[in-house]
Amino acid sequence: MMKKxxxxxxxxxxxxxxMAAAKAVAQHKKVLLVAKGMGALGLSSGCxxxxxxxxNQPDKVCTNPLAEIAKLVxxxxxxxxxxxxxxxxxSIDFFLQICHQNKISYLNTNRxxxxxxxxxxxxxTYLVPQSMAVPDLAExxxxxxxxxxxxKDFYPDVLITNLQxxxxxxxxxxxxxxxxxxxxxxxxxNTLAHLLEKQAMLEQxxxxxxxxxxxxxxxxxxxxxxxxxxxxVTEVLSEKLGCSVYEVANIPPAxxxxxxxxxxxxxxxxxxxxxxxxCQVTDAQITEKRCQGVVANSNGKIMEISAQTMVLATGSFLxxxxxxxxxxxxxxxxxxxxxxxxxKWSRQDFLSLAxxxxxxxxxxxxxxxxPLDDQGxxxxxxxxxxxxxLAGCNYPIEKCGNGVALASGYKAGKLVGEAGR
Amino acid sequence: MxxxxxxxxxxxxxxxxxxxxxxxALRGISAIxxxxxxLAHGTSSRFHGLLHSGARYAVKDKEAxxxxxxxxxxxxxxxxxCVENTGGLFVQLPEDNAEYADQWLAACAESGIPTExxxxxELRRNTPVLHHRVTRAFIVPDCAVDGFRVLWSNVNSxxxxxxxxxxxxxxxxxxxSNGKVTGVELTNQLTGERKYIECEMIxxxxxxxxxxxxxxxxxxxxxxxxxxxxxxYNHRLTNQVVNRLRPPGDGDIFVPHxxxxxxxTTSVTVNDAACTKPGHGEVLDxxxxxxxxxxxxENYRLIRAFAGxxxxxQAGNTAGGRSVTRNFALVDHQERDGLQGFxxxxxxxxxxxxxxxxxxxxxxxxxxxxxxxxxxxxxxxTSPVSEQWLERGKRxxxxxxxxxxxxxxxxxxxxxxxxxxxxxxxxxxxxxxxVVSLAEIVHVAGDGDSFTLGDIxxxxxxxxxxxxxxxxxxxxxxxxxxxxxxxxxxxEYLTKFLQKxxxxxxxxxxGQQLREAQLSSAIYCSLFGMERxx
Numbered sequence: 019m020m021k022k023x024x025x026x027x028x029x030x031x032x033x034x035x036x037m038a039a040a041k042a043v044a045q046h047k048k049v050l051l052v053a054k055g056m057g058a059l060g061l062s063s064g065c066x067x068x069x070x071x072x073x074n075q076p077d078k079v080c081t082n083p084l085a086e087i088a089k090l091v092x093x094x095x096x097x098x099x100x101x102x103x104x105x106x107x108x109s110i111d112f113f114l115q116i117c118h119q120n121k122i123s124y125l126n127t128n129r130x131x132x133x134x135x136x137x138x139x140x141x142x143t144y145l146v147p148q149s150m151a152v153p154d155l156a157e158x159x160x161x162x163x164x165x166x167x168x169x170k171d172f173y174p175d176v177l178i179t180n181l182q183x184x185x186x187x188x189x190x191x192x193x194x195x196x197x198x199x200x201x202x203x204x205x206x207x208n209t210l211a212h213l214l215e216k217q218a219m220l221e222q223x224x225x226x227x228x229x230x231x232x233x234x235x236x237x238x239x240x241x242x243x244x245x246x247x248x249x250x251v252t253e254v255l256s257e258k259l260g261c262s263v264y265e266v267a268n269i270p271p272a273x274x275x276x277x278x279x280x281x282x283x284x285x286x287x288x289x290x291x292x293x294x295x296x297c298q299v300t301d302a303q304i305t306e307k308r309c310q311g312v313v314a315n316s317n318g319k320i321m322e323i324s325a326q327t328m329v330l331a332t333g334s335f336l337x338x339x340x341x342x343x344x345x346x347x348x349x350x351x352x353x354x355x356x357x358x359x360x361x362k363w364s365r366q367d368f369l370s371l372a373x374x375x376x377x378x379x380x381x382x383x384x385x386x387x388x389p390l391d392d393q394g395x396x397x398x399x400x401x402x403x404x405x406x407x408l409a410g411c412n413y414p415i416e417k418c419g420n421g422v423a424l425a426s427g428y429k430a431g432k433l434v435g436e437a438g439r
Numbered sequence: 440m441x442x443x444x445x446x447x448x449x450x451x452x453x454x455x456x457x458x459x460x461x462x463x464a465l466r467g468i469s470a471i472x473x474x475x476x477x478l479a480h481g482t483s484s485r486f487h488g489l490l491h492s493g494a495r496y497a498v499k500d501k502e503a504x505x506x507x508x509x510x511x512x513x514x515x516x517x518x519x520x521c522v523e524n525t526g527g528l529f530v531q532l533p534e535d536n537a538e539y540a541d542q543w544l545a546a547c548a549e550s551g552i553p554t555e556x557x558x559x560x561e562l563r564r565n566t567p568v569l570h571h572r573v574t575r576a577f578i579v580p581d582c583a584v585d586g587f588r589v590l591w592s593n594v595n596s597x598x599x600x601x602x603x604x605x606x607x608x609x610x611x612x613x614x615x616s617n618g619k620v621t622g623v624e625l626t627n628q629l630t631g632e633r634k635y636i637e638c639e640m641i642x643x644x645x646x647x648x649x650x651x652x653x654x655x656x657x658x659x660x661x662x663x664x665x666x667x668x669x670x671x672y673n674h675r676l677t678n679q680v681v682n683r684l685r686p687p688g689d690g691d692i693f694v695p696h697x698x699x700x701x702x703x704t705t706s707v708t709v710n711d712a713a714c715t716k717p718g719h720g721e722v723l724d725x726x727x728x729x730x731x732x733x734x735x736x737e738n739y740r741l742i743r744a745f746a747g748x749x750x751x752x753q754a755g756n757t758a759g760g761r762s763v764t765r766n767f768a769l770v771d772h773q774e775r776d777g778l779q780g781f782x783x784x785x786x787x788x789x790x791x792x793x794x795x796x797x798x799x800x801x802x803x804x805x806x807x808x809x810x811x812x813x814x815x816x817x818x819x820x821t822s823p824v825s826e827q828w829l830e831r832g833k834r835x836x837x838x839x840x841x842x843x844x845x846x847x848x849x850x851x852x853x854x855x856x857x858x859x860x861x862x863x864x865x866x867x868x869x870x871x872x873x874v875v876s877l878a879e880i881v882h883v884a885g886d887g888d889s890f891t892l893g894d895i896x897x898x899x900x901x902x903x904x905x906x907x908x909x910x911x912x913x914x915x916x917x918x919x920x921x922x923x924x925x926x927x928x929x930x931e932y933l934t935k936f937l938q939k940x941x942x943x944x945x946x947x948x949x950g951q952q953l954r955e956a957q958l959s960s961a962i963y964c965s966l967f968g969m970e971r972x973x
Contacts, residue, residue, distance in 0.1 A: 061958070063966055070968075077971060137913070137929075137967045170867045170877070171910075173917030180929055183973045202863040269913055269962050336957040342949040343737060344723055364948050364956075368941040369934060369970045374960055376953060414964035 020321045024050040024292075026434045027312065027325035029299055029351060030339070032057035033420055034405025034427030035331030036282040037109070040116055041431025042329075043289045050323065051286065052297040052314055057279065058337045058406070059420075063267040064241070064274025065133065066113070066124070066145035066424055068106075069099075070417030076371060079142045081129050083421075098408040099418070101385050102425040109428035110145065121248055122281040123148040136172055136240060136268035138180025142417055147274050149243060149252040152236065152264045155185055160235040162194045164227060168205040171269055172240035198226050207271040211245040220251065224258050231259050241265040241272040247281055297321070299351050307399045309352065327400045327434040330354075330381075330389075331427060334406035340379060349381055349407070354389045354397060357382050357409040373412035380409035387430050400437075402430040442635040445471040445603070446807060448623050450610050450652055451645035452476075453483035454586060454789050457593035458796030458815070459642055464600035465818065466804060466811040471636060472594065472602065473625055475609035475648075477894050479590045482646050483789060484897070485715060485747025487669065487694045487701050489680060490514060490584040491790040492527055494554070494577075495687055497546035498539075503766045503791075504550040510791045511580060514589070518820040520846055521588040525695055527581025527680035529554075530562070530573045532731060535685040540575050543684060547579070554579055566677050570734050581680040583696050585846075586789060587897060592820040592849065607890055608634065613641060613656045613781075620656075620780030629890055640803055643783040646750040647712035653783060658776050660783055663751040664712055668721040669703030670947060673740040673905050676700040676733060683732060690728030697843075699742065702729055709748060717744035719946045740951040742905060743943030752786035767795050771802060780806070824852050835859040835866050840874040847900065848879065855882045869918060870911035872904020880918055884925065892925050892935060902936060907944055907952075909959040912936040930972045937963065 028039045031053035043049045069083035073090055080086040084106065091100045099106070110126065117124045124145045132140040133152055155161070163174035174195035182193070200222060205213070213219045227237070237255075243265050244251035256263040265274060286293055297316035302309050311324035332339030332351060340356060341348050347356045356379055363376045380403075382390045387402040405423040406413070413419035449459050452474025463470040474480075493507030515522050531540050547554045557576040562569065594604055605625065611633070612624030620641050625634045643652045646662075653660035675695045683691035694701045705721045722744050730736045752768050767787030772778045784799045797813045804811065824832075824845040832841030835856060845852045858878045859866045865878035883889055883898045895901070901915060902908035912933055919926045926932040937959070944952055963969040 058961075061961070067965075071971075135967050137969070137972070139968045139972045141966070141968045167864055170869060170914050170917070173920065176917050176920050176929060179920070180972070204867045267966055269910065269966065334957060335954045336961065338954075342953050344726070344949045363953075364945050366945070368937050368960075369963065371970050373964075374956070376948070377957065377960065414960045415970060417965065417968075419961075419965060 020319060022050060022321055022323045024048050024323065024325045026050070026327050026329065027052070027323055028329040028331060029053070030057060030331030030333060030337065030405070031055075031283070031293070031295060032331060032333055032337055032405055032423060033059045034423035034430070035329065036279070036286065037113070037424055037427030038329040038331060038404055038431040038434070039286050039291050040282065040289070041112065041428050042435045043286065043291050045432070045435025047435055049291045050294070050325070051291055052294045052299065052316070052323070054296070054298040054338060056295065058333055059279045060276045061270045062275040062420060063141070063143070064147055064272065064278050065143040065150060065267070066420045067142070067417040068144040068421035070130070070142040079130060079132060083130055083144055094410070096382070096410040098411045098422045098426055101383055101387060101408075102422070102429045105429045105432065106425045109425045112428055113145070113424055116285050117281060120281040120285045122277060125151050132185070134177070134181055134185070134238065134266050136177055136266050138177040139184050141267060144421065147278070149265045150241070150267070150274060152238070152266070153262070155181075156188050158188060158191055158236045160192050160232045162196060162227075162230060162235055162237045164196050164198060164237055164239050166205070166210060166240070166242075167197050167199045168201050168203065169207065169210055169240060169242070170204060171207060177238070177266070194230065196227060196230055198223055207240065207242045207273065208245060211242040211273050214242065214251050215244050215246060215249045220254060224255065227259060231261050235261040237261055237263045238266050239263065241268050241274050243273070245273060245276075247277060247284070302352050304352070304398065307396060309398055309401050312351070327402065327437055329402050329404055329430045329434065330407055331404045332407060334377070334380060337406060339407045347379055352389075352398065352401065354381050355391055356380060371415065373415035377412045377414060378410055380411070381407055382409050386433060387426065402433060404430045442622065442637045443471070444637045445469045446638060447640045447642060447803060448473060448636055448638045449642045449644060451643070451648065452478040452590070452604070452606060453481055453644065453646055454590060454792035455646070455784055455787065455795050456644040457590045457597070458792045459644055459784070459799050460602050460604075461593045461597040462796045462800040462813055462815050463803070464597040464602040465814045466800065466809055467600070468804065468807060468809055470597070470602050472597075472604045473608050473610060473623070474604070474606045475628060477606055477891070477897060478594065479587045479897070481648070481712075482747040482749060483586045483590060485669070485745055486586065486667070486789060487692055487703055488583055488586060488696055489692060489694045489790075490522060490582040491788070492580040493550055493552050494527070494529060494543070494547055494579040494581070495682060497550050497552060498543050498686070500766060501546060501550045504546070504552060506794055507790045508550065508552050508580070510794050511582065513793060513816045514584065515582065517816065517818070518589060518592055520821055520823055520849060521585050521592060523583040523696070525581065525583050525679050527579045527682060528557070528562075528566070528677075529577045529579060529682045529684040530569060530732065531575045531684040532570065533572055533574055535683070537574070539686065540684055544577070552579060566679070568676050568733050568735065569681065570732055575684065577684070581682070583680065583694050584789070585696070588847070588849070589820070595850065596818070596820055604888070605634075606888065610652060610655060615656065615778065618777055618779055620778065639807065640780040640782065642799060642803060643781070644799070647748040649750060649783055649785050651712070656772070656778060656781055658772055658778065658781070660770065660785070661752070662785060663753070664709050664714070665749040665751050666707045666709045666714055666746050667704035667749060668717045668725065668744060668746045669701055670722055670725060670744045671742040672700040672702060673742045674698070674700060676739065681732065690725045693729075693733070712748055714748060715746045717746040717943065717946045722946045741947035742952070743907065743940070744946040745943055750785060767791065769798055769802060773806070821849050824849070828853050828856060831860070832856045836868070836874070836876050840868060840876060843874045844876065844879055847898070848882075851882060851886070855879050858882065869914045870899070870901035870904065872906050872911075873900040875899045875901045875911070877918055880915060884919060884922055890924065892932060893939070895919070895925065896936075902940060906955060907940040907959070908936055909955065909962060930969070933963070933969065
């Protein structure tokens with residue numbers, strides 16, 4: 019059996035796990051990150067949503083999410099933000115700094131953006147990749163939405179129809195759509211993104227769009243403009259078309275979330291973090307209130323990993339951090355108690371503004387992110403819980419998934435970095 | 440406006456009603472079928488999809504058992520693409536009454552149902568998913584049947600002989616004069632428009648709605664409405680239909696359909712014929728019983744739950760549930776109530792729909808002085824897709840896609856393949872779970888019989904698979920946004936699509952389906968902000 023020893027073991031490769039590892043290694047800890055799969059970050063929009071709407075008027079977008087989160091913390095002390103709000107601003111700075119170092123540029127305007135989606139809705143978000151930073155649509159005079167005939171996941175007409183209903187456009191704004199034809203066969207977002215990195219292919223795209231471009235035009239694309247980091251497909255398009263080019267959020271697979279994941283993983287590797295993907299933790303050795311180590315199955319190889327501290331960043335149901343049967347929900351690695359609403363896992367209305375209760379299920383923690391039992395007693399002193407593993411957050415409605423992951427991952431990394439000093 | 444005319448108006452587009460329409464048409468009687476929703480929107484699509492061998496009824500009702508066997512053989516012959524000849528098993532567990540097996544064997548023999556005993560050790564080898572404690576097992580000629588396909592095949596066959604169909608029309612009035620039916624008043628459910636049809640006869644084949652239809656003629660007809668909940672597993676758990684060898688009860692039949700398995704059912708008397716909401720508690724009860732046969736049942740992935748209302752009829756009896764006969768009754772209201780030209784066909788089961796139709800039309804023909812004999816058992820319902828067209832289909836949709844589309848589309852397959860050959864763009868697979876191409880969606884959207892999104896969904900099966908519409912609901916919005924009747928309002932289109940799926944997912948919301956639901960919620964709320972969309 020292979021044995022590994024480390025200061026910090028991070029379990030999970032989503033945003034919170036990646037941030038925890040990044041912050042821990044920045045404090046000179048030896049960090050090992052193991053994950054069963056690639057994490058849910060790649061499925062996300064790629065933007066960092068902090069908080070979308072006003073607490074008192076949930077149909078109104080809030081401009082300053084940091085101020086709104088400050089209100090939330092006093093209203094709803096069981097919300098994960100209540101445990102991590104103290105580090106929220108510094109976690110944002112840390113994130114922006116890492117992004118900058120790893121050639122993936124995020125913009126921060128200190129307020130919520132309202133970005134168009136492929137459905138033509140607007141989504142409030144806080145930190146935005148340069149490629150998605152669409153300017154205020156009310157100011158735009160010429161808007162062109164470009165789709166690809168081979169891509170079945172993006173429909174310019176749908177976007178435009180709903181955009182007109184969902185946002186006040188300028189009185190003289192012209193909306194146009196265009197379908198680019200590249201190949202007869204069907205292409206998924208990743209294949210298309212890969213092809214667009216090839217100059218000849220990009221030239222074909224440019225030649226089809228160019229005749230429709232007008233001065234000052236804003237051109238929206240599906241989120242497929244390049245797969246690898248450092249391939250500046252958006253910039254090249256923008257330069258050659260002579261207009262502003264952006265990607266909009268869409269259903270997975272979508273590249274902006276994948277690129278962020280790649281950038282953060284790249285960062286960890288350059289900082290000396292060992293990352294093992296395809297590695298599932300199968301058992302934990304617990305004595306008293308401490309986890310001494312875990313057993314993991316890495317693509318068939320059994321490993322014993324001992325660590326001083328561990329960060330549990332395995333996500334909710336989607337990530338596989340929580341598993342469920344008809345009458346029971348479990349935390350998958352340590353079997354920690356999961357806070358649920360008994361008998362009320364879901365609501366009749368799928369799109370209910372109150373959100374589906376099951377999103378809020380998770381592990382209860384204290385301010386040190388240590389897991390608690392229902393009496394409020396710490397269960398494991400050297401295990402910290404982050405991201406979607408945390409109880410009390412309804413991210414699809416609140417628009418705070420990546421924000422909670424960012425701040426809680428950062429805080430866990432900071433706490434484990436300080437430990438043992 | 441001059442009223443439309445037909446000799447017979449058939450009310451109810453389920454298995455029986457469409458069977459009657461076909462039988463009438465084949466005997467040269469002019470007929471119109473009226474259905475309040477889409478074809479099969481009621482019980483004919485909300486059952487196991489089991490084509491009984493009759494073995495289930497052998498002990499209690501040999502006559503019914505014999506009828507099942509005969510009809511089973513007929514349907515295999517006339518509609519091979521609607522039937523999957525899986526064969527069936529009856530298995531007994533130690534806690535079941537051992538004597539019942541012998542009684543059942545004797546009854547099957549008497550009804551002419553072939554049975555073959557299987558060594559339990561061999562059963563364990565062939566079907567390891569079943570409990571190792573099975574004491575006795577028998578093979579019977581059960582099959583899986585696609586109810587929806589049978590119904591459309593009935594209508595398409597009837598149309599070739601001039602029959603007409605009005606879906607989304609509900610019966611709002613029955614006109615009579617001097618004790619004779621003279622016509623019907625219909626209301627279009629989508630537009631509110633009224634329509635009148637002059638006719639000599641009305642056949643009420645509305646299943647659980649039978650009492651309500653008879654009431655329009657001022658006649659009392661007592662139908663017991665018995666709700667059964669079923670679940671669909673995302674696996675082909677067994678290759679054969681599996682029945683529990685004991686007196687019929689809840690949760691004792693598994694039916695494999697392609698890659699999934701339907702398991703049920705329960706039996707609860709309800710007041711409303713439209714009560715098709717499956718309950719979480721009922722699902723848990725079902726699984727508990729099912730675990731006696733398949734111990735690992737709770738660990739398999741469920742896709743959704745659904746419920747149908749069985750119409751049970753027993754003249755002058757108020758008993759309900761499983762004690763009421765599954766046999767059918769033909770009610771001649773001329774004799775019973777003195778209303779000429781009104782017939783009700785009630786009770787029965789899917790397997791014997793053709794026979795029910797034959798008996799009903801025998802009576803109708805007698806009253807109408809028509810002597811032509813029934814031909815529905817002889818003439819094929821559908822012609823199978825030719826090898827040549829299947830090959831061409833495989834080249835545009837891939838092998839699984841072509842096979843599935845050929846089964847779903849039957850006679851229209853050729854046209855869809857031709858379209859996809861001409862427009863490579865339409866070869867894209869929009870629903871990956873059920874392998875539905877854009878060409879098929881476009882074809883169905885324009886076939887003249889599709890009025891709502893649900894119609895397209897039922898005909899193509901898009902959104903019916905593992906992801907339950909998470910991906911294809913958005914994609915098909917793109918594909919159908921050009922059709923104002925389906926997707927005029929995008930928010931409404933998506934909400935309806937997702938909400939319909941949610942109704943079936945909620946009672947089975949755990950395990951992988953809860954994970955899938957979180958992904959769906961993440962996409963539509965987190966990514967698209969649809970909960971606040973205008």
